[in-house]
Amino acid sequence: MAAVPGSFALTSDPLLAGDAATLLNDGDFATVRQLIADYAGIKLTLQKRNMVYNRLLRRLRTRRVGNFGEYLELVQREGSDEREAFVNALTTNLTAFFREPHHFELLHEHAQRRAQERGAPLRCWSSACSTGEEAWSIAMVLREAGCAGEVLGTDIDTEVLATAQAAIYRMERTTSLPPERLRRHFLRGAGSNEGLVTVRSELRSLVRFGQLNLQSPVWPAQQRYDVIFCRNVVIYFDREFQKKLLARFADLLVPGGLLMVGHSESFPAAHPGFRSCGRTAYERT
Numbered sequence: 001m002a003a004v005p006g007s008f009a010l011t012s013d014p015l016l017a018g019d020a021a022t023l024l025n026d027g028d029f030a031t032v033r034q035l036i037a038d039y040a041g042i043k044l045t046l047q048k049r050n051m052v053y054n055r056l057l058r059r060l061r062t063r064r065v066g067n068f069g070e071y072l073e074l075v076q077r078e079g080s081d082e083r084e085a086f087v088n089a090l091t092t093n094l095t096a097f098f099r100e101p102h103h104f105e106l107l108h109e110h111a112q113r114r115a116q117e118r119g120a121p122l123r124c125w126s127s128a129c130s131t132g133e134e135a136w137s138i139a140m141v142l143r144e145a146g147c148a149g150e151v152l153g154t155d156i157d158t159e160v161l162a163t164a165q166a167a168i169y170r171m172e173r174t175t176s177l178p179p180e181r182l183r184r185h186f187l188r189g190a191g192s193n194e195g196l197v198t199v200r201s202e203l204r205s206l207v208r209f210g211q212l213n214l215q216s217p218v219w220p221a222q223q224r225y226d227v228i229f230c231r232n233v234v235i236y237f238d239r240e241f242q243k244k245l246l247a248r249f250a251d252l253l254v255p256g257g258l259l260m261v262g263h264s265e266s267f268p269a270a271h272p273g274f275r276s277c278g279r280t281a282y283e284r285t
């Protein structure tokens with residue numbers, strides 16, 4: 001199409017030309033909110049409309065689908081291979097090594113006590129582990145405390161889990177770690193891996209990752225846990241789901257076990273089976 005001087009040529013791609021209001025209509029947005037609540041328990045607020053538009057637009061392009069209505073039909077089709085990508089696109093995965101460091105100080109004390117008592121290996125679960133930094137931070141603390149243990153990292157999002165499993169990070173992500181910790185637990189990449197770090201095999205042997213939707217009725221845990229991290233994820237869930245989750249964590253923690261939640265999540269405070277034992281940290285009574 002020839003452009004008229006002084007004006008803008010219309011693109012032939014309607015997705016490039018539109019905006020959230022015109023392309024992701026009210027009905028489509030309502031369907032997105034319903035589907036992500038059904039699949040992952042995530043309650044998207046009305047303010048998330050632009051975020052939804054931007055994130056799903058990439059999926060429309062990848063799948064070469066012309067509009068949101070068609071895309072959402074694809075997601076809902078029986079046995080759809082797009083459902084996983086839809087969920088991955090709508091999760092928020094912000095994380096960091098030793099995020100909210102007070103939890104790791106508490107964990108260190110707990111692990112040291114267990115090591116001194118020569119007790120059983122400390123079983124830890126990072127239940128919304130995103131790209132793995134939380135699980136690796138737990139493993140670093142176990143090693144530093146001289147405590148035997150194992151760490152399970154799970155998340156609903158298969159894309160972030162692939163990063164967690166690969167355990168390769170850009171060096172910038174580790175700048176908050178003291179040099180001693182970095183040397184002890186990581187290897188620096190060289191040549192084509194310049195600028196990257198990976199965790200050492202001693203740490204790898206403590207951690208395994210797997211996909212788990214916290215909403216699913218069956219969790220694969222065979223034994224109880226000593227420590228559960230469930231941080232910065234229940235803010236996306238409604239009260240009913242939070243309550244159910246808490247009851248399940250209470251069943252799954254040993255007496256004296258620890259539950260760590262995110263900085264704006266005080267939901268265990270109301271449960272009779274937990275008592276506060278630090279900032280956003282709770283002990284199973």
Ligand SMILES: C[S@@+](CC[C@H](N)C(=O)[O-])C[C@H]1O[C@@H](n2cnc3c(N)ncnc32)[C@H](O)[C@@H]1O
Nearest residue numbers: 040091094095128130156157213214231232233
């Ligand atoms: C903001 S990140 C928090 C990561 C880490 N816990 C932290 O605090 O740094 C939230 C994570 O929860 C995961 N998530 C969301 N809904 C979930 C569900 N129903 N089951 C399991 N994980 C879920 C997301 O995929 C995302 O990786």
